[in-house]
């Protein structure tokens with residue numbers, strides 16, 4: 001099949017991201033075809049009653065699960081307020097559902113985000129921090145990149161004095177298959193600005209995030 005034509009035929013579906021509808025241009029037909037092939041390949045019958053609608057369901061699920069690919073994270077942070085607050089703001093325990101790009105299996109856990117506004121006092125809506133996590137998580141990812149992308153976007157867009165992002169996740173590709181170690185959690189952090197340069201500020205941020213007591 002001509003790839004360009006196939007791409008042009010991509011259907012628009014509505015996905016949901018952080019509770020908001022987004023236009024997600026995803027080639028559902030192509031996913032359906034691929035899922036049928038996978039079902040054949042594992043020795044299943046894609047036409048049996050229970051599986052007949054599965055390729056379509058998987059296609060719609062993927063459109064939603066990978067909706068972050070069609071979100072501009074800078075836009076997510078566009079709601080900013082000016083506030084005379086030059087100290088740490090932390091939102092912790094933001095749920096993360098992402099997919100490791102190696103096995104396309106989920107990794108799930110929480111993200112903790114802290115930032116110190118810049119001199120102009122630019123702060124964003126608290127929910128926007130969770131939306132930012134969604135925008136970067138709903139893509140094929142690695143946990144390290146997810147962590148640093150969130151930190152870099154906050155640092156840049158808010159011109160924050162300091163940023164800290166800690167992500168703790170369990171990877172299904174380590175739990176369900178391969179090494180099979182359920183319960184192992186991976187912690188990654190990214191620190192920017194004053195929180196990177198100043199050990200005392202970083203320690204204060206870490207204690208608010210309180211990772212070690214979880």
Ligand SMILES: Nc1nc2c(ncn2[C@@H]2O[C@H](COP(=O)(O)OP(=O)(O)OP(=O)(O)O)[C@@H](O)[C@H]2O)c(=O)[nH]1
Pocket residue numbers: 100101102141142143144171173174177178179
């Ligand atoms: N650094 C990092 N590694 C990840 C992440 N998600 C999955 N991985 C790892 O990616 C690696 C891929 O290794 P490969 O040797 O290419 O693939 P594999 O043979 O399936 O590896 P095993 O999982 O060890 O069976 C594995 O060690 C996974 O644990 C992530 O977010 N960050």
Ligand SMILES: [Zn+2]
Pocket residue numbers: 100101102103104105171173174
């Ligand atoms: Zn993996």
